[in-house]
Amino acid sequence: MSTPLPVTVYRIAARDPHAHLFEVSCTVDAPAVEGQRFRLPTWIPGSYLIREFARHFVGVRAECAGQPVAITKEAKDTWRAAPCAGPLTVIADVYAYDLSVRAAYLDATRAYFNGSSVFLCPEGRETAACRVDIVEPEGRPGWRVATTLPAAGASRWGFGVYRAANYDELIDHPVEISDFTHVTFEAGGAVHDVAIAGRHDADLGRLAADLARICRYHIELFDGPGARAPFDRYLFQVLAVGEGYGGLEHRTSTSLVCARRDLPRAGVAKVTDEYRSFLGLASHEYFHAWNVKRIKPTAFVPYDLAREGYTRQLWAFEGLTSYYDDLALVRSGVIDATSYLELLGRTITGVLRTPGRHVQSVADSSFDAWIKYYRHDENTPNAVVSYYAKGALVGLALDLLLRREGASLDDVMRALWQRYGRTGVGVPEDGIARIASELAGRDLTDFFARHVDGLEDPPLADLFASFGVTMRLRAADGPRDRGGTAGEPRGDAPPRVTLGVKLGGSGEAKVQHAFRGGPAARAGLSGGDVIVAVDGLRATGEGIDTLLGRHAPGDRVTVHAFRRDELLVFDVTLDAAPEDTCHLALAADATTEALARRAAWIGA
Ligand SMILES: [Zn+2]
Numbered sequence: 319m320s321t322p323l324p325v326t327v328y329r330i331a332a333r334d335p336h337a338h339l340f341e342v343s344c345t346v347d348a349p350a351v352e353g354q355r356f357r358l359p360t361w362i363p364g365s366y367l368i369r370e371f372a373r374h375f376v377g378v379r380a381e382c383a384g385q386p387v388a389i390t391k392e393a394k395d396t397w398r399a400a401p402c403a404g405p406l407t408v409i410a411d412v413y414a415y416d417l418s419v420r421a422a423y424l425d426a427t428r429a430y431f432n433g434s435s436v437f438l439c440p441e442g443r444e445t446a447a448c449r450v451d452i453v454e455p456e457g458r459p460g461w462r463v464a465t466t467l468p469a470a471g472a473s474r475w476g477f478g479v480y481r482a483a484n485y486d487e488l489i490d491h492p493v494e495i496s497d498f499t500h501v502t503f504e505a506g507g508a509v510h511d512v513a514i515a516g517r518h519d520a521d522l523g524r525l526a527a528d529l530a531r532i533c534r535y536h537i538e539l540f541d542g543p544g545a546r547a548p549f550d551r552y553l554f555q556v557l558a559v560g561e562g563y564g565g566l567e568h569r570t571s572t573s574l575v576c577a578r579r580d581l582p583r584a585g586v587a588k589v590t591d592e593y594r595s596f597l598g599l600a601s602h603e604y605f606h607a608w609n610v611k612r613i614k615p616t617a618f619v620p621y622d623l624a625r626e627g628y629t630r631q632l633w634a635f636e637g638l639t640s641y642y643d644d645l646a647l648v649r650s651g652v653i654d655a656t657s658y659l660e661l662l663g664r665t666i667t668g669v670l671r672t673p674g675r676h677v678q679s680v681a682d683s684s685f686d687a688w689i690k691y692y693r694h695d696e697n698t699p700n701a702v703v704s705y706y707a708k709g710a711l712v713g714l715a716l717d718l719l720l721r722r723e724g725a726s727l728d729d730v731m732r733a734l735w736q737r738y739g740r741t742g743v744g745v746p747e748d749g750i751a752r753i754a755s756e757l758a759g760r761d762l763t764d765f766f767a768r769h770v771d772g773l774e775d776p777p778l779a780d781l782f783a784s785f786g787v788t789m790r791l792r793a794a795d796g797p798r799d800r801g802g803t804a805g806e807p808r809g810d811a812p813p814r815v816t817l818g819v820k821l822g823g824s825g826e827a828k829v830q831h832a833f834r835g836g837p838a839a840r841a842g843l844s845g846g847d848v849i850v851a852v853d854g855l856r857a858t859g860e861g862i863d864t865l866l867g868r869h870a871p872g873d874r875v876t877v878h879a880f881r882r883d884e885l886l887v888f889d890v891t892l893d894a895a896p897e898d899t900c901h902l903a904l905a906a907d908a909t910t911e912a913l914a915r916r917a918a919w920i921g922a
Contacts (some may be wrong), residue, residue: 323446324348326485328437329451332495335426338415339376344438349406355398355441356408359489359623364566364610365420367692368626370394371435374413374422380409397438412436417559419492419566419573426514428496429455430557432566432573433489433601435622448482452493464513466553466570467491469768486620490568491610494555503530506547516558520581528553529583532601535650536642539728541610541734548612551737554600556581565599567606574599589653596663599654602643609642610635613734616744632684633770634750637709638727640665641717647921655922659787659902662714666778666900667708670791672833675703679713681771683755696845699820700834706862712769713778718785719765721915726756733757764920786908787915793895814895815869818860819843826850827857829879841890843879850880850885855901864894 324347333341346354358372373396380389382402386599387398389408414422414431422431436449449470452463455478455628461525462475482488498515501522510533514520536876539548553571558578565574580596590599610618617629629635648658669675679900683691683705717727733753738745751766768774779789793814818836819829829848832839843849849857853875869875871894879886904922905912916922 322824323443324442325447325449326440328450328488329453330431330752332424332429333411333453335424335429335455338413338424340412340414340422340424341409341437342411342412342438343407343409345405345407346440347405348737349399349402349404349440350442351401353398354406355392356438357624358394358438360395360625361434361623362420362434362566362746363490363618363621363623363689364568364606365692366627366632366687368680368742369420369686371421374435375410376413378408378410381409382450396441403435408438410438417557417562417575418577419557419564427556428494429461430492430494430496430515430555430573433491437485437488440487442652444486445484445842448485448488449479450481450488451479452495455495458497460494462498462767463495464492464493464511464553464555467493467552468566473663474742487569491571492555492566492568492573494557494573496666501526505530505552506545506551508552510546510552510554512554512556514556514558514581516556516578518558518578518581519583520552520558520578521584521586524582524584525853526536528859529600531650531652532597532646533604534604535606537602539646540619540732540739541640549607551587552601552604552607560586561607562594563599565603567603567611568606569611572600572603572606574603578920589657594647594653594657594661596751598643602639603666605639605642605646606635606743608735608739609639609731613739614744614884616746616893619742619744619843626688628685630681630684630747630771631745631750632687633680633705633709634791635815637680637731638708640706640710641713641727641863648922651921654690654919655711655904658920659904663900663902665707665710666902669711669775670898670900672703672707673698674701675708676773677701678703679771679773680705680708680769683708696831698890701768701865711778715769715778715781716762716765718778718781718919719756720758720764721919722781723758723760726918728908729757730754737843746899762764762871782902784912786905786912788905790901790903791902792899793897794899814872815866815871815892817866817890817894818897821849821859821862824859827859837890838877838888841877841888842886843888843890844875844881847879847881848884849877849879852876 325337327341327345331341333339351621360368380387387400389397389404392398394759414424417423421434458789465478470481472480473755492514494513496515498513498523500511500513503510503526537545545701549570550637555573557575561573561577565572576596580592582593617627617630644661647653648655681705721727730753755762769776782789818833820831822828822830829845829847831845832843851857869892873892875890877888901911
């Protein structure tokens with residue numbers, strides 16, 4: 319028998335919007351007799367980097383029964399108050415000026431926070447129930463509260479007291495406070511709200527209709543036609559800005575940042591590229607409500623927010639989610655098959671242009687996310703493969719492979735949901751391979767050894783052939799080194815050449831990455847160098863393709879570039895542009911069997 323722990327009580331107020339300071343307090347009635355410790359997470363689930371949120375705590379103080387009591391720092395993320403009878407309150411100013419979905423933000427236009435950035439956890443009370451009083455700021459009459467924290471007195475969208483069953487739940491419901499607009503729809507018996515902060519003119523009705531189709535698709539994928547969602551309420555918290563893109567998943571909500579042009583405009587019937595990418599992002603985070611928020615790797619049951627949580631499975635939790643995000647758009651009818659194949663082709667192109675896939679597996683990329691994936695630098699494409707993008711392609715290959723055997727990745731996801739998601743048991747490191755083998759009716763260890771733990775590209779061209787999809791690779795037609803996508807073939811134009819670099823920014827020709835083994839890297843150019851001339855003619859970010867376009871593969875050119883403030887000269891031998899742009903199309907001459915498989919896969 320154990321008696322329930324008393325409730326931990328929090329209060330958060332916008333103390334000084336211009337200084338971006340929240341005042342946050344945490345009160346415990348019966349502190350530990352040896353002196354109560356308080357700890358702040360060092361990372362936020364869903365974003366696998368130690369972020370040291372405690373660095374934004376300023377002026378931490380403590381009171382015991384209303385009287386000041388000593389509090390000292392014991393570690394980067396830990397404070398300890400002097401012994402006291404209680405109640406003990408720790409009060410801190412928290413600097414909040416991070417526009418991302420991972421932290422906290424406060425100014426005169428908006429307040430936003432993740433609990434992991436602002437709420438201390440009293441040691442030993444991780445499982446105690448929590449209450450939080452969200453204080454209404456003065457002089458902001460139009461502001462409301464959007465969160466899926468359960469109310470404990472607060473009205474819908476209102477300020478006041480909210481609750482959580484434990485600390486883990488407290489920090490898994492971010493809070494948006496502003497004059498956001500909102501729209502509501504139903505899916506799977508659950509109320510879904512979309513709250514959009516920031517300046518925008520989105521067509522809310524259109525947005526709700528499209529998101530409803532996508533959400534229904536995901537709910538039914540896991541639990542069948544007409545199924546109920548595994549939650550009663552879900553919230554899309556959207557921040558519209560000039561430039562931005564990102565999202566973070568939570569158990570019954572997601573925070574998204576997008577460019578305002580990504581949102582649908584009234585009177586525009588077509589799904590623009592920008593809107594398609596917004597829907598893909600929303601679909602991605604919603605799928606996470608199952609895959610990673612409920613179906614979790616063993617390493618995340620429970621999360622240890624004091625240190626890294628190592629798993630070799632992010633390729634599945636992020637990669638399979640990336641596979642299903644766009645797949646849900648075509649299967650729910652929001653986009654057509656041609657549009658879907660274009661997106662898939664872009665993902666393949668992105669992976670093909672990453673030399674890092676020859677030195678790092680997606681399993682290793684998962685494990686090292688903490689020190690590599692989130693720490694992008696000039697060497698990243700040469701050393702790192704994205705467990706999102708290549709993970710999605712491994713998921714695609716596994717899906718097509720299983721479909722040829724009469725099963726599918728959908729069956730794998732449903733088995734994961736039944737065995738692990740619904741039970742709260744963590745997925746062991748070999749859990750997905752075991753389930754896939756079971757469903758295929760044969761041992762798939764070799765597939766996982768080659769494509770997950772090994773460096774081999776998934777055999778997509780071969781698989782596509784039995785699904786009535788043609789895959790063609792050719793050299794980029796546009797300025798490939800800046801990520802342009804190709805149009806139609808160039809007819810009898812001479813073969814294009816490449817310098818083997820990615821140029822960044824605009825104006826100057828600054829090398830962001832020099833790809834391993836490419837002409838520039840062989841000659842000694844590196845990321846950070848600024849190319850100023852090719853064969854004695856001035857090179858700019860825009861003009862360099864014209865200068866190089868006069869050459870054939872094998873030609874030698876002299877490149878002048880600044881490294882820091884020193885001018886260096888490089889003798890570069892140009893290569894033929896690699897055939898690394900992928901085009902997918904519905905095959906005109908597919909067999910009846912292939913057409914049937916394709917229809918079952920993407921409905922076309
Ligand atoms: Zn994700």
